[in-house]
Amino acid sequence: MADGSVKHSEPRSGTVGKALSVLDEVAAFGRPVRFGELLDQSPYPKATLYRLLQTLTSEGMLAYDAERQTYSAGIRLVRLAHAAWAQASLAPIARPHLDILSAATGETVHLAQLDSAQVLYVDKRNAKDPLPMYSSAGKVGPAYCTGVGKAMLAFLPPHQQNAAIAQQSFHRFTEHTLASAHDLVMELNEIKQRGHAFDREEHEPGIICIAVPVKTAAQHVLGAISVTSSIRRTSISELETHLPHISETAAAIAAEAVDWRFPDDINRD
Amino acid sequence: MADGSVKHSEPRSGTVGKALSVLDEVAAFGRPVRFGELLDQSPYPKATLYRLLQTLTSEGMLAYDAERQTYSAGIRLVRLAHAAWAQASLAPIARPHLDILSAATGETVHLAQLDSAQVLYVDKRNAKDPLPMYSSAGKVGPAYCTGVGKAMLAFLPPHQQNAAIAQQSFHRFTEHTLASAHDLVMELNEIKQRGHAFDREEHEPGIICIAVPVKTAAQHVLGAISVTSSIRRTSISELETHLPHISETAAAIAAEAVDWRFPDDINRD
DNA sequence: TCCATGAGTTTCACATATTGAAACTTGGTT
DNA sequence: AACCAAGTTTCAATATGTGAAACTCATGGA
Numbered sequence: 001m002a003d004g005s006v007k008h009s010e011p012r013s014g015t016v017g018k019a020l021s022v023l024d025e026v027a028a029f030g031r032p033v034r035f036g037e038l039l040d041q042s043p044y045p046k047a048t049l050y051r052l053l054q055t056l057t058s059e060g061m062l063a064y065d066a067e068r069q070t071y072s073a074g075i076r077l078v079r080l081a082h083a084a085w086a087q088a089s090l091a092p093i094a095r096p097h098l099d100i101l102s103a104a105t106g107e108t109v110h111l112a113q114l115d116s117a118q119v120l121y122v123d124k125r126n127a128k129d130p131l132p133m134y135s136s137a138g139k140v141g142p143a144y145c146t147g148v149g150k151a152m153l154a155f156l157p158p159h160q161q162n163a164a165i166a167q168q169s170f171h172r173f174t175e176h177t178l179a180s181a182h183d184l185v186m187e188l189n190e191i192k193q194r195g196h197a198f199d200r201e202e203h204e205p206g207i208i209c210i211a212v213p214v215k216t217a218a219q220h221v222l223g224a225i226s227v228t229s230s231i232r233r234t235s236i237s238e239l240e241t242h243l244p245h246i247s248e249t250a251a252a253i254a255a256e257a258v259d260w261r262f263p264d265d266i267n268r269d
Numbered sequence: 270m271a272d273g274s275v276k277h278s279e280p281r282s283g284t285v286g287k288a289l290s291v292l293d294e295v296a297a298f299g300r301p302v303r304f305g306e307l308l309d310q311s312p313y314p315k316a317t318l319y320r321l322l323q324t325l326t327s328e329g330m331l332a333y334d335a336e337r338q339t340y341s342a343g344i345r346l347v348r349l350a351h352a353a354w355a356q357a358s359l360a361p362i363a364r365p366h367l368d369i370l371s372a373a374t375g376e377t378v379h380l381a382q383l384d385s386a387q388v389l390y391v392d393k394r395n396a397k398d399p400l401p402m403y404s405s406a407g408k409v410g411p412a413y414c415t416g417v418g419k420a421m422l423a424f425l426p427p428h429q430q431n432a433a434i435a436q437q438s439f440h441r442f443t444e445h446t447l448a449s450a451h452d453l454v455m456e457l458n459e460i461k462q463r464g465h466a467f468d469r470e471e472h473e474p475g476i477i478c479i480a481v482p483v484k485t486a487a488q489h490v491l492g493a494i495s496v497t498s499s500i501r502r503t504s505i506s507e508l509e510t511h512l513p514h515i516s517e518t519a520a521a522i523a524a525e526a527v528d529w530r531f532p533d534d535i536n537r538d
Numbered sequence: 539t540c541c542a543t544g545a546g547t548t549t550c551a552c553a554t555a556t557t558g559a560a561a562c563t564t565g566g567t568t
Numbered sequence: 569a570a571c572c573a574a575g576t577t578t579c580a581a582t583a584t585g586t587g588a589a590a591c592t593c594a595t596g597g598a
Contacts, residue, residue, distance in 0.1 A: 015556065015584075016288040016324045020345075027352035032530070035575065045558050050576070055285050060385060063357060069575080073353040075384045076289075078391060080342075081350030081358075082407025083296035088332060088342040089350075115344045116329060122347060138351025261301070283555070284585065305545065314587050319547070338546080 011043040018044065022052045023061055027077075032070030089113070090214065090223045091123040091137075093260065094253045098125050098225070101249045105227050105242050107234075108133070110209075112148035113223040115140055117167035119149040127229070133207055144168040144184050145177045147199035147211030148224035153184075154191035155213045155221045161188070176201045196243060198236055199226075206230050210239040214250045216258050225250055287313065291321045295331055296346075301339030358382070359483065359492045360392040360406075362529065363522045367394050367494070370518045374496050374511050376503075377402070379478075380522075381417035382492040384409060386436035388418040396498070402476055413437040413453050414446045416468035416480030417493035422453075423460035424482045424490045430457070445470045465512060467505055468495075475499050479508040481519045485527050494519055 012018050025041055026033060035053070042049050053071055056062040060076035086092060094111050102109045102125035111123040118140045134141065143149030143164065153164055165181050172179040178187055191197045199209040211226035227242050281287050294310055295302060304322070311318050322340060325331040329345035355361060363380050371378045371394035380392040387409045403410065412418030412433065422433055434450050441448040447456055460466045468478040480495035496511050 013584090014324055015284045016321075017328055019285040019288075020328050020330065023349065024345075027349050027356070030352065030356060036573090039574095046575085047558055047560095047577080048556080051556080052285075055283055059286055059289050061289065073349075073357040075357055075382055075389060076293075077349060077353035078358045078382070079384055079389055079407070079409065080292065080296050080346060081353045083299060084342040084346035084350045086407070087296070087299060088344055089347045113344055113347070115348055120344060120348055138348070138355065140348065303545090308545095315546085316548085316587050316589095317585080320585080 018048070019052050019056060022049065023056055023077075026056075026062055026071050027073055029072075032065060032068060032072040034068075034070055038071070087261075089122050090253060090257060093256045094123060094214075094223075094225070097249045097252050098123060101125075101225070101227070101245060104245055107239075107242075108228040110148055110211075110226045110228060111223060112146075112152070112226070114143065114149075114152050114164070114221070117143055117164040119143050119146055119152070121148075122223070133204060133228070142168065142171070142173075142203065144170060145173060145199070145202040147197050147209040147226040147228070150184075150187060150191055150199070151197040151211040151213045151224040151226070152221050154188040154197060155215055155219065157219075173203050174201050174205050178202060196247070197224075198239075199228075200236060201231065206232060208234075208236055208239065210236070210243065210246065212243075212246050212250045214254045214257070216254050222254060222257055225253070287317070288321050288325060291318065292325055292330055292346075295325075295340050296342055298341075301334060301337060301341040303337075303339055307340070356530075358391050359522060359526060362525045363392060363483075363492075363494070366518045366521050367392060370394075370494070370496070370514060373514055376508075376511075377497040379417055379480075379495045379497060380492060381415075381421070381495070383412065383418075383421050383433070383490070386412055386433040388412050388415055388421070390417075391492070402473060402497070411437070411440070411442075411472065413439060414442060414468070414471040416466050416478040416495040416497070419453075419456060419460055419468070420466040420480040420482045420493040420495070421490050423457040423466060424484055424488065426488075442472050443470050443474050447471060465516070466493075467508075468497075469505060470500065475501060477503075477505055477508065479505070479512065479515065481512075481515050483519045483523045483526070485523055491523060491526055494522070 012021055022038070022042070025038055035050070038053070039046060039049055044052065053062065057064045057071065057074070061074045062071045063074040064071055090111060090113060098109050098111060106128045108127040108130070109125040110121055112119045112121050114120070119142065120140050121137055124137050141149070143153055153161055156164060165184060168181070168184070170179045170181070178184050197211045199207070199211070201208055207228060208231055209226045209228035211224050213221055214223040214225060215221050225246060227239060227246055229239060281290055291307070291311070294307055304319070307322070308315060308318055313321070322331065326333045326340065326343070330343045331340045332343040333340055359380060359382060367378050367380060375397045377396040377399065378394040379390055381388045381390050383389070388411065389409050390406055393406045410418070412422055422430055425433060434453060437450070437453070439448045439450070447453050466480045468476070468480070470477055476497060477500055478495045478497035480493050482490050483492040483494060484490045494515060496508060496515055498508060
């Protein structure tokens with residue numbers, strides 16, 4: 001994972017913030033992890049980290065295996081996971097639409113949402129003939145150099161957009177990466193005009209995509225969807241032929257999301 | 270939802286515990302919820318609840334809709350959800366096995382894990398001809414009067430078993446509910462001998478099931494699976510004919526879980 | 539118009555939970 | 569037996585959190 005996105009968690013103020021950052025670290029390991037490993041990553045002193053882990057464990061957010069002395073995600077987090085999934089993720093709503101889009105295009109399809117100023121992939125459909133690539137459901141990626149990321153940033157209200165841009169880290173992944181706030185802003189303006197975004201090998205060499213925001217009638221950005229492929233198989237202009245279908249899909253997802261989650265948002269301005 | 274399981278969250282000591290309990294409450298609503306609604310449920314004074322919500326919101330665990338003044342699960346929780354799901358849930362491992370069992374029996378199949386002293390349904394397959402019933406993936410239910418619950422409790426090491434029994438609330442859902450710790454202990458002993466548990470309309474009238482624990486060679490209880498039906502369609506003894514298949518399924522899930530998550534647990538004692 | 543109401547937010551003196559350096563325990567190694 | 573690393577506990581200092589009450593602001597009667 002060539003990472004140009006997030007620094008390793010800095011200390012936070014409140015106790016709650018610290019505890020949550022520890023939770024993140026444990027979750028990020030993706031496997032049972034020892035105290036020492038966490039300590040290395042952690043900005044907190046030994047005793048503090050220790051107590052935070054104890055608290056989280058006794059709260060059921062982490063599970064501690066006494067024999068191995070390892071911490072991992074706890075069952076309470078699984079319970080929250082269901083609720084979060086049903087409430088805050090577009091994935092359950094989008095699923096059937098993505099299936100259709102995926103079948104129609106035969107390419108990889110992504111559904112993403114903004115998490116802080118990063119992109120969280122909440123669902124993915126593989127191409128008929130899958131390509132090796134970084135993204136997968138549950139992973140986060142950079143916003144400034146992915147199709148879905150730029151599609152969402154472009155349609156954010158100015159204040160939020162600025163805040164999000166300020167948090168980007170502008171690592172140059174490829175020679176095409178837009179590696180400065182200035183370049184990004186230019187690009188976002190174009191995207192806003194055009195209505196859709198491209199990724200021209202900005203994150204991974206050879207990988208290109210076309211992306212469209214999922215937004216409500218009131219212009220709230222809920223997420224973005226993209227159709228992704230490889231330059232070895234297709235081109236930007238060819239991907240663009242899918243645009244009507246992608247836009248329809250985004251509109252359908254937005255409409256359903258509004259119906260379910262904001263029943264009277266329909267004509268809000 | 271006839272609830273005989275959990276009292277509405279009592280105040281906790283640490284700040285972290287309080288914050289997490291608030292998170293639970295918001296998640297439990299399953300929809301955007303107003304401050305006032307939470308305040309009614311909450312054991313915390315207005316100002317405290319308010320600050321906890323602010324903290325959680327600024328941490329991204331909750332999302333606040335300023336126009337509606339509502340809180341809901343945040344995107345950061347979705348990210349954790351993925352990690353938790355992959356790490357702590359048996360569902361991804363069990364999925365193909367449950368598919369097979371479900372197809373073979375034609376009945377409703379549940380996969381559950383223990384969350385505190387309650388049962389968390391982490392996956393479910395509906396019968397060919399689905400029955401209306403309480404459970405569904407992501408929901409919690411009582412342990413003392415469900416097949417999966419009793420199957421897990423029965424095979425817990427004594428200390429944990431006692432702790433879990435002490436936390437049961439013994440609401441009498443039906444005339445068959447085992448509504449005391451004493452009755453439950455007797456039943457658990459039988460189950461431990463027999464190797465599998467039944468639910469004889471103890472939770473919902475007309476609903477019966479047979480359940481088997483998912484446990485490692487080292488006797489760690491990871492979860493339980495059950496095959497559920499209705500007295501109008503079948504009987505306990507008929508359900509019991511599925512036992513070999515259910516046990517095989519449980520064993521297969523346990524074996525895979527051990528391989529993936531505790532690579533050297535295999536012969537631990 | 540004006541006051542009453544209630545939801546949501548802020549304040550501030552007080553109480554407490556959190557902090558982290560350092561001491562201690564534990565279990566494995568030489 | 570002595571050592572070492574990893575994990576756990578202690579304790580006084582203090583940053584954090586607490587919650588009653590005061591405040592703000594929108595709403596809707598009178």
